[in-house]
Amino acid sequence: MSRFVVIAEARDGDYRPSTYELLAQARRLAGSLGGEVAALTLGDDAGLRDRLSGLAHRVISIGGAGLAPYSADGWVAALGSALDALPARGAAPQVILFGESPRTREVLPRVAARLGAYAATNAVDLFEDGGRLLLRRPVYGGKAYAVHEIGAGRVLAAFRPHAFGADAPAGLPTAFEEVAAPATESRVTVLSSEAGAARTVDLTEANVVVAGGRGMKGPDNFHLLQELADALEGAVGYSRAVVDAGQAEHAQQVGKSGKTVSPTLYVAAGISGAIHHIMGMDTAKVVVAINTDPSAPIFGYADYGIVGDALQVLPALTEEIRRG
Amino acid sequence: MVVLAKEVPDLEAMVKVTADGGALEVEKRRGLNFFDEIAVEAALKLEQSAGASVLAVSAGAGTGIEALRRALAMGSDAALLVDDPALEHADSLTVARALAAAARREGFDLVLAGKQATDDEAGLVGPMVAELLGVPCVTNIIGLQVEGDIARVTRETEAGRETLSVALPAVLTVEKGLAEPRVPAVMGVMKAMKAQIPRVTLAELGAEAQPPLTLAGYATAPARPPAKMLEGEPATVAVELARLLKEEAKVL
Amino acid sequence: MDFRLSEEQEFFRQTVADTVDRLIMPKVEEIDRTDEFPWELWKEFTSLGYLGLRYPEEYGGMDADPVTCMLFYEEMSRASVGFAQSVTMNMLMGTYFVYRFGNDAIKERCFLPAIRGEKIATMCFTEDQSGSDIGATRTQAKKVDGGWVINGTKNWITNGPLADCATVLATSDPSLGAKGLNFFLVEKGTPGFSPGQVLHKLGCRGTVTGELVFEDVFVPDENLLGEEVGKGTNYLTEILNEVRCMTAAMAIGIARTAVADGLDYARKRMAFGKAIGEYQLIREKFARIVTELEASRLLMLSAAWKIGEGMNPRNEAMMAKYHAVEMCLECVDEVTRVYGANGFAEEYGPQRYFRDARFLLYGGGTHEVLKNALGKAVMSGHWR
Numbered sequence: 001m002s003r004f005v006v007i008a009e010a011r012d013g014d015y016r017p018s019t020y021e022l023l024a025q026a027r028r029l030a031g032s033l034g035g036e037v038a039a040l041t042l043g044d045d046a047g048l049r050d051r052l053s054g055l056a057h058r059v060i061s062i063g064g065a066g067l068a069p070y071s072a073d074g075w076v077a078a079l080g081s082a083l084d085a086l087p088a089r090g091a092a093p094q095v096i097l098f099g100e101s102p103r104t105r106e107v108l109p110r111v112a113a114r115l116g117a118y119a120a121t122n123a124v125d126l127f128e129d130g131g132r133l134l135l136r137r138p139v140y141g142g143k144a145y146a147v148h149e150i151g152a153g154r155v156l157a158a159f160r161p162h163a164f165g166a167d168a169p170a171g172l173p174t175a176f177e178e179v180a181a182p183a184t185e186s187r188v189t190v191l192s193s194e195a196g197a198a199r200t201v202d203l204t205e206a207n208v209v210v211a212g213g214r215g216m217k218g219p220d221n222f223h224l225l226q227e228l229a230d231a232l233e234g235a236v237g238y239s240r241a242v243v244d245a246g247q248a249e250h251a252q253q254v255g256k257s258g259k260t261v262s263p264t265l266y267v268a269a270g271i272s273g274a275i276h277h278i279m280g281m282d283t284a285k286v287v288v289a290i291n292t293d294p295s296a297p298i299f300g301y302a303d304y305g306i307v308g309d310a311l312q313v314l315p316a317l318t319e320e321i322r323r324g
Numbered sequence: 325m326v327v328l329a330k331e332v333p334d335l336e337a338m339v340k341v342t343a344d345g346g347a348l349e350v351e352k353r354r355g356l357n358f359f360d361e362i363a364v365e366a367a368l369k370l371e372q373s374a375g376a377s378v379l380a381v382s383a384g385a386g387t388g389i390e391a392l393r394r395a396l397a398m399g400s401d402a403a404l405l406v407d408d409p410a411l412e413h414a415d416s417l418t419v420a421r422a423l424a425a426a427a428r429r430e431g432f433d434l435v436l437a438g439k440q441a442t443d444d445e446a447g448l449v450g451p452m453v454a455e456l457l458g459v460p461c462v463t464n465i466i467g468l469q470v471e472g473d474i475a476r477v478t479r480e481t482e483a484g485r486e487t488l489s490v491a492l493p494a495v496l497t498v499e500k501g502l503a504e505p506r507v508p509a510v511m512g513v514m515k516a517m518k519a520q521i522p523r524v525t526l527a528e529l530g531a532e533a534q535p536p537l538t539l540a541g542y543a544t545a546p547a548r549p550p551a552k553m554l555e556g557e558p559a560t561v562a563v564e565l566a567r568l569l570k571e572e573a574k575v576l
Numbered sequence: 577m578d579f580r581l582s583e584e585q586e587f588f589r590q591t592v593a594d595t596v597d598r599l600i601m602p603k604v605e606e607i608d609r610t611d612e613f614p615w616e617l618w619k620e621f622t623s624l625g626y627l628g629l630r631y632p633e634e635y636g637g638m639d640a641d642p643v644t645c646m647l648f649y650e651e652m653s654r655a656s657v658g659f660a661q662s663v664t665m666n667m668l669m670g671t672y673f674v675y676r677f678g679n680d681a682i683k684e685r686c687f688l689p690a691i692r693g694e695k696i697a698t699m700c701f702t703e704d705q706s707g708s709d710i711g712a713t714r715t716q717a718k719k720v721d722g723g724w725v726i727n728g729t730k731n732w733i734t735n736g737p738l739a740d741c742a743t744v745l746a747t748s749d750p751s752l753g754a755k756g757l758n759f760f761l762v763e764k765g766t767p768g769f770s771p772g773q774v775l776h777k778l779g780c781r782g783t784v785t786g787e788l789v790f791e792d793v794f795v796p797d798e799n800l801l802g803e804e805v806g807k808g809t810n811y812l813t814e815i816l817n818e819v820r821c822m823t824a825a826m827a828i829g830i831a832r833t834a835v836a837d838g839l840d841y842a843r844k845r846m847a848f849g850k851a852i853g854e855y856q857l858i859r860e861k862f863a864r865i866v867t868e869l870e871a872s873r874l875l876m877l878s879a880a881w882k883i884g885e886g887m888n889p890r891n892e893a894m895m896a897k898y899h900a901v902e903m904c905l906e907c908v909d910e911v912t913r914v915y916g917a918n919g920f921a922e923e924y925g926p927q928r929y930f931r932d933a934r935f936l937l938y939g940g941g942t943h944e945v946l947k948n949a950l951g952k953a954v955m956s957g958h959w960r
Contacts, residue, residue, distance in 0.1 A: 072461065072462075105439075105464070106463040109447070118417075118537045119446075122446060134540055141442070142545055148537045149540045193487070258500070265569065303549075308558060312558040316559045397591060511625060513591050
């Protein structure tokens with residue numbers, strides 16, 4: 001009997017979309033391989049646990065003073081002890097699924113080190129093949145994929161957003177449990193935090209990304225990107241050329257040295273498609289490219305190509321989307 | 325200060341899956357990981373203000389010298405390579421154990437590392453090293469000031485930006501924007517060319533390798549079919565594109 | 577026999593390549609477009625200390641062997657052969673005789689600032705009526721009390737119009753031809769020494785090339801760069817092999833960029849439903865030019881290695897220069913063809929490589945002169 005443990009992380013009043021996606025995949029795999037689906041929810045996030053009803057066999061809420069507000073030290077200690085309390089079941093695999101997020105990136109490796117467990121980030125698939133449980137993740141910026149077999153032992157794995165559909169059958173009988181985290185003092189203190197650079201929709205988690213490059217001809221035209229992104233409830237990104245020119249913030253850069261995005265729809269406006277850029281977006285499901293140069297490499301990575309001026313095509317497209 | 329320096333293939337290196345899918349052929353152009361280079365620069369800046377020394381540490385099976393030479397050319401005071409056959413295709417935890425043991429042996433007030441390596445983009449080793457050393461960790465920093473035993477760091481969050489204070493010793497992983505890596509000057513290049521970089525093995529450090537997760541194979545990225553090109557006036561192609569996205573691609 | 581670069585040389589090459597990619601590559605199009613000397617880049621790049629590469633460490637140099645120097649020249653030219661020429665003028669031709677024969681005061685005044693990039697150095701050979709035929713040099717130096725008076729006009733001088741320190745080839749006795757030549761140091765501000773017309777060139781833009789005019793320019797005796805009068809040609813041979821190998825390395829640098837661009841283009845550009853690199857006629861081009869490129873590189877490196885071993889590879893250096901530049905022209909031509917009409921378009925690189933490569937035909941001797949000399953050497957048994 002394998003076990004799938006999903007770390008349910010919340011943001012802005014609900015669990016992240018990835019939580020539901022991971023739970024859905026865990027249910028599918030538990031269905032085909034046999035096994036249990038558990039969800040772990042920590043600190044303030046646990047207040048939302050009713051939303052996980054029917055989505056897992058067990059929902060374990062971890063409470064304690066060190067968990068809210070969030071601190072990496074508190075979460076690492078809490079997850080470490082909670083996972084220790086879920087011992088491995090003989091040779092059956094035990095996978096702890098995280099959604100990619102800044103918290104995951106700082107917590108997952110430390111918990112793995114603490115438990116002596118395997119760790120993988122950036123994963124795009126967890127699937128069954130002939131009774132084997134396999135994990136797929138891109139390497140070398142998506143130039144290839146590595147497929148790992150998960151056998152005995154614990155694996156902590158972080159999955160990119162949209163790796164799985166959230167629509168698996170639900171309705172599991174759910175047992176709610178509560179455990180207390182060990183008391184932990186955070187060695188890191190938040191001095192201040194300010195809202196800013198980040199937009200309403202986070203670039204890496206957005207379903208739709210509208211990205212602009214040199215062909216946008218400067219910040220005066222960037223509102224065209226935002227307008228289309230707003231119409232599609234997406235986020236705006238930029239190519240390295242635009243960021244290097246000081247026209248956009250690094251937090252908004254899509255590409256090898258910036259953000260790696262994997263949205264359902266990616267619109268590249270006035271981006272030639274340098275390999276750096278391609279490496280940050282080529283796992284997008286559907287790519288639309290708009291460029292005046294018919295031989296721009298971006299068209300080689302696109303599903304739909306428009307040879308034309310992004311400054312004219314974008315507003316027309318925004319209008320058409322708004323029309324419905 | 326200790327900087328964790330990973331040697332990675334050049335970003336533009338060609339990567340091919342072998343015919344049997346069992347291995348990758350990667351073009352042999354290697355260098356210091358982009359983000360680790362930023363960590364080196366940040367360490368050198370601190371060194372100037374705080375009078376500390378900078379030790380670059382790398383772990384590999386016969387690799388890592390190039391990365392360390394780069395760190396030396398930039399101005400690091402010393403370099404150390406954990407060189408062990410067990411580090412070939414090693415698990416992140418094994419690499420973290422090697423680096424943590426090296427840092428512990430050499431002594432440190434601060435460990436700096438890139439937020440991730442450009443080859444596997446895993447971002448595991450830095451925080452793992454913190455956990456193994458039992459010190460706090462802040463990831464993805466874009467600002468750093470050290471005053472006495474306290475580091476004040478800034479990082480971007482999903483909501484904006486936050487400033488944190490962390491007691492040293494600590495591990496900090498760095499994001500692009502923290503510092504602009506310097507281009508090495510000839511004096512540094514000469515020093516790096518001539519440097520005899522000491523090597524240690526896992527056994528000498530008392531670090532234990534963990535067998536890596538079983539590799540089932542490699543696959544090439546699925547090829548996208550050629551793009552469907554739309555032509556005409558902006559308004560016309562916009563209508564056609566919206567229709568295709570809805571009806572054919574089913575993404576709207 | 578071992579054809580590998582040492583680990584140190586390989587690291588050096590990689591570091592230079594990276595430096596070139598970061599500092600020079602992003603500026604090459606602008607330099608070509610504006611045709612202005614890139615002062616900011618000059619300051620940024622020269623502050624790294626590369627100009628002293630081939631000089632002893634006591635002068636702040638690296639004491640690098642000729643092979644290592646060639647790696648530097650090649651990597652520089654991969655980005656901009658024009659900028660590389662400005663740089664190498666300060667590294668080799670513009671400073672060598674000042675270093676070799678200048679007294680301490682002259683070294684302090686000209687050599688050290690030049691290899692730090694604070695002063696611009698040049699060497700003046702060419703005149704309107706003489707180039708490869710240096711024996712026909714008409715710029716004349718007349719012995720006077722306490723020094724020399726120089727009269728004449730030099731042309732096609734790299735860095736010339738900007739130069740703070742010029743090593744000037746002048747004859748002390750026109751009737752002696754190549755046996756009457758000498759080098760003199762002339763510094764900016766010396767009465768009668770002035771820059772003339774700046775040439776507008778087909779390629780290698782951004783490097784300032786032009787005339788230098790000498791009207792009754794008096795220089796003191798210590799500015800005669802040489803121990804003996806009339807030995808200029810002999811002294812020249814001390815660096816001529818190196819200059820020729822360097823020109824070959826530069827040609828190889830341009831060719832590498834052209835080939836890399838061409839391969840990239842051939843992989844991505846589609847025609848009749850597949851990438852053009854899938855077609856045999858395109859592959860044949862690459863097979864041929866890459867073979868030529870590797871042959872050039874072996875010839876160049878072997879000549880450079882011989883220089884480092886203290887041999888005098890006069891013929892090999894001529895061969896290396898002539899072969900590499902011809903190879904480069906062929907490479908660039910083939911790559912412009914791979915690009916189709918885009919090879920003719922300003923927004924793509926090949927047209928620039930095409931223009932830049934042609935400037936390498938002349939320095940270190942035209943190929944007509946080199947082949948004549950080689951033919952003569954071969955006929956007279958100097959080749960086995």
